[in-house]
Amino acid sequence: MRCYSCGKLSFSVVCKACQETLFVPTLKTRKVGTLDVISFYRYETIEGLLLTKHKPEGWRIYRTLGKMVFTPFMREFAENDAGRVYVIGIDENVKSGYSHVAQLTRAAKAPECIPLHGVLRARNRVNYSGKSLQFRLKNPRYFVYTGEEGIDAILVDDIVTTGTTLQEAQKVLAAHRVNVLFALTLADVES
Numbered sequence: 001m002r003c004y005s006c007g008k009l010s011f012s013v014v015c016k017a018c019q020e021t022l023f024v025p026t027l028k029t030r031k032v033g034t035l036d037v038i039s040f041y042r043y044e045t046i047e048g049l050l051l052t053k054h055k056p057e058g059w060r061i062y063r064t065l066g067k068m069v070f071t072p073f074m075r076e077f078a079e080n081d082a083g084r085v086y087v088i089g090i091d092e093n094v095k096s097g098y099s100h101v102a103q104l105t106r107a108a109k110a111p112e113c114i115p116l117h118g119v120l121r122a123r124n125r126v127n128y129s130g131k132s133l134q135f136r137l138k139n140p141r142y143f144v145y146t147g148e149e150g151i152d153a154i155l156v157d158d159i160v161t162t163g164t165t166l167q168e169a170q171k172v173l174a175a176h177r178v179n180v181l182f183a184l185t186l187a188d189v190e191s
């Protein structure tokens with residue numbers, strides 16, 4: 001296949017050279033309420049890749065992004081943290097034949113870090129893109145959680161903007177005695 005970024009022949013959808021030069025991750029933590037939100041890129045850096053979200057080739061790109069940053073991060077986390085943790089994606093909604101968030105959740109799998117797929121669903125999928133904080137607060141996602149109760153979990157999403165979605169998810173999960181340790185996102189839009 002060809003590298004999505006430079007167009008050269010490559011084994012991966014983002015070639016090794018581009019991974020090592022253009023897409024070098026920088027870990028950043030932002031506090032949203034009581035939640036630590038970790039991100040790896042500035043939004044502008046990977047915008048072109050993220051915009052493949054609902055295109056047929058997007059699943060491969062999201063899988064690669066997940067492997068580039070979530071997999072190594074979670075392996076290191078698993079080495080340093082004792083005990084079982086679950087990984088929960090924000091609304092693994094299937095669109096164009098795949099869920100882009102599920103690709104990321106899958107990449108966050110590590111020893112004792114187990115993905116729970118499709119357990120946190122949004123009942124409201126109104127588009128937040130370009131919308132104000134006020135609009136987001138007035139139009140919550142209304143999450144429904146159907147996973148295990150009384151567990152420790154890590155939340156996964158592609159981007160963080162205002163953080164209202166992650167906060168809402170944290171609150172819904174807390175009602176099911178799910179303790180969210182932190183959230184993992186690829187990119188922070190407001191950094």
Ligand SMILES: [Zn+2]
Nearest residue numbers: 003006015018
């Ligand atoms: Zn390349």
